[in-house]
Amino acid sequence: GAVVSQHPSRVICKSGTSVKIECRSLDFQATTMFWYRQFPKKSLMLMATSNEGSKATYEQGVEKDKFLINHASLTLSTLTVTSAHPEDSSFYICSAQGGGKEKLFFGSGTQLSVL
């Protein structure tokens, strides 16, 4: 089956620093990637949709200058949390679609803790 790799799996950073999370499709070309945020025991909330080579489309209430998304190639999308604050602490998950597949394939998630 299709594989999506997300890195890092866990990151702890100081308040005010920026953190980059990578999402890679390993065996297919991902024309579209999605970034989600999940709070403990809560559902996944879609943050943004990115298509290769174009600007990401952000969901209402998501600050695009806070959460920078780059989808520069068909196999890689990055989410950068800029000037992180403790309220940004959360579980972030990416998913990818492409290769003629309708299903979405999810990364293993990144637990971000901002001190």
Add this chain to the structure above:
Amino acid sequence: KQEVTQIPAALSVPEGENLVLNCSFTDSAIYNLQWFRQDPGKGLTSLLLIQSSQREQTSGRLNASLDKSSGRSTLYIAASQPGDSATYLCAAGTSGSRLTFGEGTQLTVNP
């Protein structure tokens, strides 16, 4: 705005029992309905995808049904095993492959 609700929030059953997880959605204009499994601190694994024109999908011990008109889907797990313990999420798919997730049912299967 689509809203997805899952009942129960948590479920604990003895090994071998058959069980049903429920999912309801407010907007019936969906493209598909998907069920996922999530282990603690991990990403999602797709279990079943039901197209809007379909009534059910089966994979091994899992069977998912979809009733668009009533805005409901169920996931049936037969002969549950301890390895089935996880959180099960349903998600309603709309245009552009956007998914709206429920909050999940946390399942514990006791040996």
